[in-house]
Amino acid sequence: MTARREDPAPSIVPAPTAPPASDSPAPLFNIANILTILRIVLVPVFLVVLFVGDGHSTVWRLAATGVFAVAAITDRIDGQLARKYGLVTDFGKLADPIADKALIGAALVGLSILGDLPWWVTLVIATRELGITLLRFAVLRHAVIPAGKGGKLKTLLQALAIGVFLLPLPDAALPFGWVLMGAAVILTVVTGLDYVVQAVRLRTGVSRAESTAGPEE
Template sequence: MSPDQEPTTGGISMPVPEPSPWNVPNALTVLRILLVPVFVWLVLRHGGDDAGTRWWAWGVFAVAIITDRIDGDLARAKGLVTTFGKVADPIADKALTGAGFITLSMIGEIPWWITVVILARELGITLMRFWVIRHGVMPASRGGKVKTFLQALAIGLFVIPLSTLPVEWLWRGLAWVILIGALVVTIATAVDYVIKAMTLRSTSDRARMKRERKAARGR
């Protein structure tokens, strides 16, 4: 029997029980959520002017991002994907990146308008997923993954006290290039998701049956 095949009893297919939520991938996800307030406190300490705590904040952010990669890969490899993980993982991701952009804007590293655009996109796409949930699930696209990677990379660079680095202008320029790239991909993927959502609402089985019922009543 293959790992994903459902066991049978007397020819009747039996559902495969979901793994226990008490596992390492979910523990890493919870750790990432718990690291968010620590990260925020470190970035905002002394108004963001303390280089030492900024480096500590970068370290906490780096650990959180690493757990994001590990927990998903581990859950899929070990068959430990759970409902809790599916819900908590994107919450942890958005809490971490959202806290990063907000705190960096609070200390003047990133303009507020960029933070507002990015957070509005995240909230809008989340609400849109719920809007089309009756028609089907919208999976994360490759562009969405690139967006998340660029956002995390930009946050990581701006958290670093760049004034302490040699050739500061070069590092700051790199940080801005990546941030603008993240902003462009964020907007582009938002447009792509809107198109996919509208297509899903018009082509799903639910939409087709609704059109058939409406046609039947019109006869």
């Protein structure tokens, strides 16, 4: 009588586990930051194209509008990519609004030099943008305050208004441009005040934390 052969017990294979999530920071040299740098590089290109000839040639104004539009679109794309793929960096938080200000400021100054936009509009917006940029650097050692939704909307309105003034449109289209520019100026001032409040709160919070901290042993 032969012994019954028993089948070996099935081996238990552990289920594969997902790799642990990486906590490493996003690389500095990523597509979002590259687009931000590209926007800065396009600023002098835009100015050169804008001032070809007398600055009012239909062909060159269309070309300048195209360069401006490409640069402005990168602002939308780089932010989406940074948030979607976890590419947010301190460099991007700081450089992105600076790139916006450089592009918008160059367009406003260029239009004012050509006589297409009153200087008071350029001065109001430029003063706000320069002041906020200096304020960003002033609080940089405490924290980087990224541009909020209001700041992004402000930039969008500015870009749309500038686009209308750049295009060789008939005079009948100017009222539409002024509606956009007026809304952009108002939002520029309001968001600037909001940023000042944020910076003051941040600095006040840091000062209180330092004053309540005990002496180091």
